[in-house]
Amino acid sequence: MTNDTDNAPLEELRDKIFLIGFMGVGKTYWGKIWARQLDLDFYDLDEIIETAQGRSIASIFEKEGEAYFRNLETAALQNFGEKKNYLVACGGGVACFNDNIHWMNKNGTSVYLSASPQLILNRVLKEKIKRPLISKLNETELLVYIEQKLTEREPFYKQAKHRLTADRVDMYSLSKL
């Protein structure tokens, strides 16, 4: 048996894009460019949560813990069920908890922006203070953490409908899928 979403035309699902991938791969940067290029509304899931909560992700993690944050991001993601014409840059963990990758694939089009551990390391080193999972790690520990987490998360990321490689994308990459 099929449901309404299974029968939705492909063009409709392409109007609902979830950009996923590890911290630092450029989801927000490219998401904004691709949304503009495809005439979609751009959203950043972390930003939605911070605005709704009136505090930073780091503070939510610190005061309430990770499980609480994961529930907030799942609720924020699934709010997109009713919306159309958007591209959402998802926080690095969203696709890997609460069966969210299946929800994304049922309700829209997921795109995995992938990168090597070394590229991720270079990108996040400067901004790690904003990211509670890595803020206390030194460079060596950080590379080990990235390699381990990436191995753990890739089985989820790889369930995305499309994959793009972060150091080989340009403003037209999404429209060419």
Ligand code: S3P
């Ligand atoms: C997280 C990634 C972050 C943010 C939070 C947790 C993760 O988003 O949601 O710090 O679990 O990978 P970015 O991928 O936008 O940095």
